Amino acid sequence: MGYVSDWLNSTNRPNLVRRDFVGIDYVEISVDKNTTSNWSYTFTVSEKVGASPKNDLGSWVISKQNWSRRGTIIPQIEDAYDDALASLGGEVEVEETDITTTVREETVGGITITMTRTENSFDIRAGDDKVFYTVSNTNPGSSSAVFDTQEEAEERFDYQVNFFTPRPQTSTVYETEYRGVNIRFQDTNMPDGTDFISETTNQSLDSVFLTGEITEELPIGSELSFRDMYGLQEFGAITGDEESDLQVLEAYIDARLDGREDPNAPEPQFGELPVYSWGWYDSNEGDLNPFSKVALENVFTVSGTDGRILVLDDDDFIAEGFNSGLVKLVVKPGYRVQLKVMLQRKGYLADYLPDHTSYSFETYGEQDSTNDLNNYIDTEKVKIDLYGGDSLEMNIDSLKTDPPYDNFKITQNGKLITRGGAPKINDEAFLAIIQVERYDNSEDDKEGDDEGLSTTGNAIPILVGGALILTILYMVLARGGEE
Numbered sequence: 346m347g348y349v350s351d352w353l354n355s356t357n358r359p360n361l362v363r364r365d366f367v368g369i370d371y372v373e374i375s376v377d378k379n380t381t382s383n384w385s386y387t388f389t390v391s392e393k394v395g396a397s398p399k400n401d402l403g404s405w406v407i408s409k410q411n412w413s414r415r416g417t418i419i420p421q422i423e424d425a426y427d428d429a430l431a432s433l434g435g436e437v438e439v440e441e442t443d444i445t446t447t448v449r450e451e452t453v454g455g456i457t458i459t460m461t462r463t464e465n466s467f468d469i470r471a472g473d474d475k476v477f478y479t480v481s482n483t484n485p486g487s488s489s490a491v492f493d494t495q496e497e498a499e500e501r502f503d504y505q506v507n508f509f510t511p512r513p514q515t516s517t518v519y520e521t522e523y524r525g526v527n528i529r530f531q532d533t534n535m536p537d538g539t540d541f542i543s544e545t546t547n548q549s550l551d552s553v554f555l556t557g558e559i560t561e562e563l564p565i566g567s568e569l570s571f572r573d574m575y576g577l578q579e580f581g582a583i584t585g586d587e588e589s590d591l592q593v594l595e596a597y598i599d600a601r602l603d604g605r606e607d608p609n610a611p612e613p614q615f616g617e618l619p620v621y622s623w624g625w626y627d628s629n630e631g632d633l634n635p636f637s638k639v640a641l642e643n644v645f646t647v648s649g650t651d652g653r654i655l656v657l658d659d660d661d662f663i664a665e666g667f668n669s670g671l672v673k674l675v676v677k678p679g680y681r682v683q684l685k686v687m688l689q690r691k692g693y694l695a696d697y698l699p700d701h702t703s704y705s706f707e708t709y710g711e712q713d714s715t716n717d718l719n720n721y722i723d724t725e726k727v728k729i730d731l732y733g734g735d736s737l738e739m740n741i742d743s744l745k746t747d748p749p750y751d752n753f754k755i756t757q758n759g760k761l762i763t764r765g766g767a768p769k770i771n772d773e774a775f776l777a778i779i780q781v782e783r784y785d786n787s788e789d790d791k792e793g794d795d796e797g798l799s800t801t802g803n804a805i806p807i808l809v810g811g812a813l814i815l816t817i818l819y820m821v822l823a824r825g826g827e828e
Contacts, residue, residue: 347442347465348374348426349388349419350475353407362388363426367435370394374426384409390425394433402429442466448478448495449502456509458482460502462495480505519587525558526598530587553583553590559601569593571600575608618781622652624805626778635680635781638736642671645806652805657774659689659741669742670774671750678733683780686737687726690772694725697753697767704729728779732758743769 348363364373370393377387385408391399405422407415427437442465449460461479478498481489482505492498519530531552551565563569569580578600581593613632621629623646627639647654657670676682688694694701705728731737735757740750753767 347423349422352376353386353415353419365430365435367430367433370433372426372429372433372435373399374422388422390422390429392429392433448498451502451506453506453510456482456484458502458505458509460498482509484509521591522557523591523595524598524602527556528591528594529554529556530585530590551585553594555594555598559598569597571597573600573604575605578605613783615783615785618783620653620778620781622646623655623776623778624652627805632783635677635682635783636674637677638673638675640671640673641805643668644670644672653777655776655805657739657741657776659771659773661771667744669740669744671740671744671746672776673736673738673750674731675736676731676733679783679785680733681780681782681784682731682778683728684731684737685726685728685775685777685779687724687775687777688770688772689724689774690770691725693753693767693770693772694727697764698727698755698762699764700762701727726775729755729757729762731755734759739770739774741770741772741774 352358352362358376358378360375360378362374362376364371372390372392375389375391377389379385379387385406387404387406389404390402392402393399403422403425405418407418411418431437443463444465445461445463447459448462449458451458459481461481462476463479464476466475466477478492478495479489480492480498480501481487490501492501513533518532521528531554533551553563553565555561555563563583565583565585568582571578571580580597580600583590583593618633618635621633623641623644626634626636627641641655643658643660645656645658646652647656655672657672658668659670660668674682674684686694694706698704698706707726736755738751738754740746740752743752744750751767752769753763754761755763
């Protein structure tokens with residue numbers, strides 16, 4: 346077999362394609378070539394027995410128009426030739442055709458995909474090279490595909506392997522939300538219910554998926570950590586146990602959303618704190634300053650007191666009140682400040698601090714009927730503890746300000762302890778900080794003033810005085826070693 350194909354594929358095409366003798370008898374295939382533009386080959390199988398003339402056993406035409414049918418015509422010609430040779434007693438040459446070998450085979454998801462190579466084929470699909478490749482699978486209803494080249498067949502084979510490979514399926518096991526972050530525990534299994542294991546990492550693909558304020562996938566078994574400007578924070582492993590993992594995840598989310606304080610910063614100082622000058626409190630922030638707001642206008646400190654006695658000026662000169670003293674203090678949450686307030690105007694505290702007898706209240710001298718502004722003997726003072734959120738305001742001559750300052754207003758433990766509508770003090774006033782304490786207010790702290798620390802921006806002037814000022818020092822800061 347293959348005589349006609351070999352003749353068609355040769356460059357030298359004689360009129361006699363093949364002849365086999367059996368004694369003096371023979372069988373032959375001859376061809377009549379028409380080489381016009383509409384070419385055709387007419388093949389004739391003939392037989393001669395002894396002296397008998399040749400008998401034509403059949404003719405077949407392969408033309409330009411039916412060239413695509415040569416794969417069915419050629420076997421007819423050669424079968425007729427072999428039958429005639431066998432009838433004369435000749436030995437028919439048997440040529441093996443359609444030699445098929447398996448090139449690749451793989452079974453995925455219960456489906457077997459096979460790629461074969463077929464050689465020496467007279468199948469029209471083999472083309473001139475008589476070689477073709479077939480890709481098939483055992484999925485019911487699927488058909489095989491034939492390719493001229495191995496590269497095309499390989500591409501089809503890989504596609505089918507990928508197509509029939511079972512895909513893992515991810516389902517939600519548990520889902521919750523924390524601080525705007527959705528936390529979803531995911532379980533990834535094969536279609537048969539077995540746990541999916543990655544071939545590359547040999548790890549299960551079960552994971553925790555975060556979305557929202559933070560978007561991240563955390564495989565089960567991973568160690569959770571976060572590096573910030575201060576270094577690495579480690580939170581523990583994700584194990585797949587929802588209860589324990591949520592504690593780890595919440596700590597991780599807090600660290601990502603909030604950041605943290607400098608771990609190398611000194612521990613906050615609690616208990617009694619140092620007492621500084623008014624100028625220091627007016628210009629410094631930090632844990633040692635108990636005030637969230639310090640506003641001071643037209644004030645002085647007394648010489649020889651390390652800046653601890655503040656004087657609020659009473660302006661009675663020409664444009665009265667223009668340079669009068671103003672003060673507003675607000676205590677930070679978690680702090681206690683003990684203040685002494687002394688007024689030159691005797692009877693004012695007694696009138697406008699209704700519960701003054703329950704505080705450390707003292708009065709000195711007799712009421713001065715002449716209202717001598719230089720009379721520092723007729724005074725009264727009170728010692729008051731202010732806590733987080735508490736405040737003190739004094740406006741000596743009702744100076745109009747924006748925002749306005751009250752003439753005399755004190756809150757203590759969150760309650761107003763002065764009488765409303767107090768008139769202007771219209772006399773010098775003195776303030777001294779006696780004690781500062783910081784305590785742990787994590788449980789029951791009151792809301793503090795949200796205003797930040799403000800300062801006058803100028804150094805507080807020092808008021809220099811003589812014997813009368815020393816008397817004030819004695820009454821405000823100490824009497825008989827009291828403070």
